[in-house]
Amino acid sequence: MSKSASSLQHSLFDMLRQHISTELPIVRCTKSILVHLSHTLEDTILKNKIPAMLFTGFQESSHWREEAHRYAELTHIALQVCVFAGKPLPPESHAQQLHIELAEGDPLRQEWFLLILSDSFSVLLCGQDTLQQVSIEADRQFDTIWTFDRAHIAQTLDILERVVAHYRPERLAQLQQARQTYTLHSPDEKLLSQFVMDVLSHENILNHEIREQALLLQTIMKHVGLYAYIIEIPNEGERTMRPIFGDFSALFGYPFGKEEKVDYWFDKLVHPEDKARFYAQQKALMPNIIASNTYRYIHRDGHVIWLQVMSQTVSTPEGMIRYGTAMDVTPLYHAQEVEREKRRLEQALEHEKEVNATRTYFMNSVMHEFRNPLASILLASEMLQRYKDRMSDEEKDKRLRIIQTQIIQLRDTLDDMALIMNNQMSQMGFHPISDHIRRYVNDVINRFRDGRAMYHQLILEDTLSSEPHLIDTRLLKYIIPAILRNAVDYSAQGTTILCRLFRDGNTIVFSVKDEGIGIPIDDQPHIFEPLFRAKNVPPAHHGGGLGLTVAQECVQLHGGRIEFHSQEGIGSEFRVIIPYVPS
Template identity: 30%
Template sequence: MAIAITVLHDENGQFSGFAKVTRDITERKIIEEELRLRDRAIAASQNGIVIADVTNPEGRIIYVNPAFEKMTGYSALTAISQTFPLLPNADINHAELQKLQTAMATGKDCTVVFRNYGQDDSLFWHELNISPMYDQDGYLTHYIGIQTDITERKRAETALLISQNHLQYLVSSSPAIIYACKPEGDYDVIFISDNISSIMGYEATELISNQGFWVNHIHPEDAPQVLAQLSNVLAQGKYCLEYRFLHQDGTYRWVYNQGKVVRDETGNPLELIGYLADISDRKQLEHELRIALEKEKELNELKSRFISMTSHEFRTPLSTILSSSELLQHYGQQWTPEKQLTHLQRIQTAVNRMTEMLNDILVIGKAEVGKLEYKPIHFDLVEYCRQLVEEVQLNLKNQQVFSFTSQFPSISCYMDDKLLGYILSNLLSNACKYSPDGSSVTFTLYVHNEQAVFEIQDQGIGIPSEDLPRLFESFHRGSNVGNILGTGLGLAIVKKCIDIQQGKIDVETQIGVGTKFIVHIPLNINN
């Protein structure tokens, strides 16, 4: 309450008493207390607060709080009566300055960000928010400015931007693709680095916007295994995968995929993060290395079989030569010319046998290292085959009945006659070698789909089914050949010579009935 006491006097000026007036000032006291609290709050605020009176043309500052003094380095004594806003050293860009000037000219709120320098030339970043104040008649009387020091925030933003630029550079220049995806379902991509375009040909947006893109581009043969391993990723926490992924150009590339599960503070999975690296070159090298190792293994096996074959096959003709020559040396003068001739023929046959084996070894050796030359010429197949049959009959001197037939009296071709000779002579000699005396050997020649087809049918021992997978391997012989001489090189030479001429060979066989070889070789008559 507010009490006012007034001394009263009568008409003669004599004291006559007192008058007391009591008023309720509760509301005023509340307002005063609120004002005091507001003043204390303004004074204690961490934000710089400045009030300017704009009823005068200069718009002078009439109040600044301690935070403003600390923030700017200007004391209240220096700041008061300065023109609002107090930005003598502000480094503010044109757009922000224009926004501030427009707001003050139109009496509107405005927020600007600028760099400023204190009286000690220290640099700081401020965010200034100005608000107009109007009187009860609607006239603009004051501006209140709230200035916030955002220097630390700006430094953090700058550091973050630098860090992001560093990270972006490292990601974009990395040979690996960085990604984040959902931890389940189709593992849809949430983020992927831009270098996906240079490595896999896709834009990052394609993987992010298309549901199931990643899963749908895994090679169908690899997808079940990849998804099976990923189904356990939440339990294991990490993964390492190798699989084929479809490149934008339509080819599949081998990739190495390593990642881990990211969880929140309660352990719930949020996403999978990891990287993809193109390992196609490594896979190609591994493939070539495997082939090289397989070839080395084959060569070692070939060498072992060669040693075994030569030690066995060369021993027989050498023994024949040695025994016949010794007999001729000791008893030749006592023998008749006919008996001497018999032993000389035995020596000659043994020498021819060794010559054939050496020729086979030379041919297969050239074929194994890719040095068997292909030199095609034009010639007549029918005449060539007739002469070859005569030579085989003359050299083998077996008792089989040969039959040669041709679809046409003359067939022109463009082939390597030497390679063709290796093919047909080996097949014909085998037909004789593995057939009994008096049996038939049928040789048929015809044309089909611009290819010459050679069929050689015998009535020999046949080939066991278990030997067919290795039929064309060097030094491999059928399990039923018994004491029949052979090196196991003939059919290997046949297959190599056919492959060089881009042909093919099929076989039909039945134990005790006979074997038919069907050879297809392009005529190449257009050449």
């Protein structure tokens, strides 16, 4: 039956320290050492089959479960095995077992202890956790009492009997009776010698393993370019650094002794551009947290060294100790710089290829844009020159209109090129005047009927009212013709191109619907990009590739937008939508 109240006011360790602190020194050791000592004592019982009484205490029941198999073996030899630990402990499976579940807050849960009582030897091992933060469980620090003294052991047994009486009073008489079967006396010399030899043998094995691991570690560190150091940070006084592994003198070009003032070397070696970050991160280092950073250092001859530094700070009564390693990663950074420069050159080369390809395409397109109008002008002028005497006034006017239309087309192409190449679109601004878009649209439609669209059915449906409104005709000349040129250039001769001009609420809409090749759906997001060609455009067709780009920029300056719907093989409809502002 377990109880919630504690029977002790102080921990076992504290009560023992009050009585024997002057007689026996208290030693600080790690959990791994405590485990080894307790295992060696228990192994002495197992190997020699000594019917002893064992009293053992754990801070948590989980720690006892790690030793469950060992204590099951001890139960078959020992007269009594009494385990003290926090809840929950498993049920007792043998009469020799006695499990004491310690309540939360019981002082016994602050420590780890082992007491062995036998006719051959009796011993007490008791360690109290110092509660220092550690990164590895085996490195936890314990203040430890270790004694074979009969009076100390008898006193401890009396304390433990009080604990049993509190938690398991029904088992107290059996425990006391078992205790009376043993007489406390000096340990058997043979067993004591065996115990000491076991400890020394284990220590020799550990030292051999440590030497092998140290040699392996040094070999690895040498091959990967690692340097190791320790920085001691006392509560008072200057910080010092001790190089542990690696030739620091060769690394930095300055002579390094066995112990150096670390602040002097930090100020001297850390790259000026890294110092602010370096010192800020030094202040942010926390105990038992591994930190990793890369800094630049200056060699004595002036060249830059890149070091990747990893360190961990550990608290001590005297201050703090920082264990660290540094890896020279300068070759890696040089390789990365070479790789970055290689990628930059490859990107520059690729860009140059794209520029050359664009330039070639642009020149071919411009040559085509110029060739057709120039051919028409040349033909019309030759006809006038040769046959003007035979031509009627109407025929002469027709040839003159062809020449005028083609010259206007050339001028528009040159204007588009200038705007794009000089990046002047955004500087054009919006300068509206009181006018009527109908007049401008009709003029453009008539020019197209006489020239570019003479072999198409170009229809205009105009339902816009006659009231004047604010428009920027300077922008319109880059919008309306561009939409019409696309409809004419990408639809077959003899097909219909329907243009509509109307008002829709607070907007004016000019739409152009053709029966042309249409735009593939994958290409539609890109049609306003300069020099873009849809994949269904025939190779022989050389358009400037600038009209829609310029048109969109100008519509946006006018406060409007261009919408379109297109289906490949069926045709396209473009809608220019600008605000209607009465003048």
